[in-house]
Amino acid sequence: MLPDLGEGLPEAELVQWMVAEGDTVTLNQTIAEVETAKAVVELPSPYAGTVTALHAGAGDVVMVGSVLISFDIGGDDAPAPAPAAESAEESAKAEPNLVGYGAAPRGSARPQRRSRAAAGAHVSSSSDTAVLEAAPHDAIHLAEPDRPLERPRSTPPVRLHAKQLGVDLALVEATGASGLITRSDVDAYATRVGASLTAAVPTAQPEPISDLRQPSTPGERTTRTPIRGVRKHTADAMVRSAFTAPHVTTFLTVDVTATTELIASLKADRSLQEHKIGVMAVAAKAVCLALARHPGLNSRWDDAAGEIVEHHYVNLGIAAATGRGLVVPNIRDAQDLTLVELADAIRGLAETARAGKTSPAEMMGGTFSITNVGVFGVDAGTPILNPGEAGILAVGAVRRQPWEHRGEIALRDVMTLALSFDHRLVDGEQGSRFLVDVADVLREPGRAMLLR
Known part of the structure; x- marks a missing residue:
């Protein structure tokens, strides 16, 4: 699924694929470039395997949490699919902890929420369990190995925002896809407890209009440009x-x-x-x-x-x-x-x-x-x-x-x-x-x- 790439932005535009269906990819290999309201960002592959489907095309606007790509990670080294009766915790343990995507959710520490999938998109069994959040952090483990404790999952901009507000993310309830803490979650908590500081967000300047112009035919008197x-x-x-x-x-x-x-x-x-x-x-x-x-x-x-x-x-x-x-x-x-x-x-x-x-x-x-x-x-x-x-x-x-x-x-x-x-x-x-x-x-x- 498309991860939250920063500041809780709800969508991103797919600039280009770096892979095609049938390609074999390695863990962390760049698979696509997407453009948010802030910058062009490279997406790393969360798995080593074969690309089975691309669920969006260049120029498409994809919502965070929507299915973007499917992989076949079958093989001797691949994690076996979890039985239907198995708990979310056991299923999550099979997921890779990809650098740049954060650790997988564990147990019922946070409720499971339905991700916002693209309309009509087909989700493969391997991508059903993928947790793709752009949150580069490691899990924090307690002294007792059988009681792992995971750091609250969020993106770097959200963690910075929380730090400036003086908010402890461990106390914030997550509403984002797959238990991800969003900027609005932090703001809601800060409002309840009376935290005061707000983050200063510098702005990027506009991209050239020619990059977004729709193709025109000779003789057209106007050109329409999407505002996004x-x-x-x-x-x-x-x-x-x-x-x-x-x-x-x-x-x-x-x-x-x-x-x-x-x-x-x-x-x-x-x-x-x-x-x-x-x-x-x-x-x-x-x-x-x-x-x-x-x-x-x-x-x-x-x-x-x-x-x-x-x-x-x-x-x-x-x-x-x-x-x-x-x-x-x-x-x-x-x-x-x-x-x-x-x-x-x-x-x-x-x-x-x-x-x-x-x-x-x-x-x-x-x-x-x-x-x-x-x-x-x-x-x-x-x-x-x-x-x-x-x-x-x-x-x-x-x-x-x-x-x-x-x-x-x-x-x-x-x-x-x-x-x-x-x-x-x-x-x-x-x-x-x-x-x-x-x-x-x-x-x-x-x-x-x-x-x-």
């Missing part, structure tokens, strides 16, 4: 952000000649050539330094709890252009990284995104974002906040133009910065001071040596 996947999620998130957080955008044009000269000198250093240090890395470092002095830009508004949650770390979102559009993975604990390490992290995120390998987890938990509109030759814009974040900085193009310098007119490298912020959390003075601090580092990168 990344585009649907982005639209929902942007509307929620635009009409929830009061946006304010402030601009500042700065002479960054000293930064471009620094970058040129670093590129000339043979020991640093492989690190590809650019303006974005310096801007990222400047943002981390400025956030330490202006924590209001590194916080979020918790409406349910009536609290402002201030982060003491920086998960820095970096917009990355891909064939599917822009995605915004984040650099964890960016405040602890050097300029070289930030450059490497930005490069790594971009390469992973372009390869279509960015996971949903990598786009979760951001606290502040940077978008580089300058790479498209744009000077400035008014970026919309990622839901749950207080600020986003747009970095414009570096242009060589006449500029006042030491009382004279000279050709200088000039760049415009645009900062959008949540006016509930940040007032005009705080936003302006933050932007000036970022600009000061770009104007005189040596100032970074003086900041903490």
Whole structure:
């Protein structure tokens, strides 16, 4: 069955099969690519055996819990089918514990629930008992071997959400397919016990419209595009952000000649050539330094709890252009990284995104974002906040133009910065001071040596 691939998303679109009926596959071999509202995800095979049926085609939207693929795992080493009278516990013991899918359910620790199968889909006996959840964890065993205790089964994003809420998953009742704890289960429990924190979910940017356009015939005057996947999620998130957080955008044009000269000198250093240090890395470092002095830009508004949650770390979102559009993975604990390490992290995120390998987890938990509109030759814009974040900085193009310098007119490298912020959390003075601090580092990168 299609597993829950993160954040309790109810469906995914099948991008392509990597196997065909009759193929022999090994355990954990990639069998398909599916696209959620967050990212393209590779699905590993839960069995070693032969593919007997594919229950969906490329482009189909499949509900979580619906049958996706059937296997023949017959052979001397295959687990024998459980007799009808055998308990669910005995049947579950025959299932493989696949890395990436979680341990099989045991006994009556959680009630068995009917999975949402695709209409008219035929389920083979081998796939009837398969438990396919994307929850990479191991079972926790008690000291007594005959009393195994399994960790509550959930996906990594749900476990992160529960951690941020302060919720113990062992106390949460599961309603998902095959006893899987979903995000809504955690929220329902948190509401009952009065837990307050909610997770900040960064948003991915829209995929190119050409990827989803329906084939058209010559002479057609319109083209209809399905609203789904990344585009649907982005639209929902942007509307929620635009009409929830009061946006304010402030601009500042700065002479960054000293930064471009620094970058040129670093590129000339043979020991640093492989690190590809650019303006974005310096801007990222400047943002981390400025956030330490202006924590209001590194916080979020918790409406349910009536609290402002201030982060003491920086998960820095970096917009990355891909064939599917822009995605915004984040650099964890960016405040602890050097300029070289930030450059490497930005490069790594971009390469992973372009390869279509960015996971949903990598786009979760951001606290502040940077978008580089300058790479498209744009000077400035008014970026919309990622839901749950207080600020986003747009970095414009570096242009060589006449500029006042030491009382004279000279050709200088000039760049415009645009900062959008949540006016509930940040007032005009705080936003302006933050932007000036970022600009000061770009104007005189040596100032970074003086900041903490």
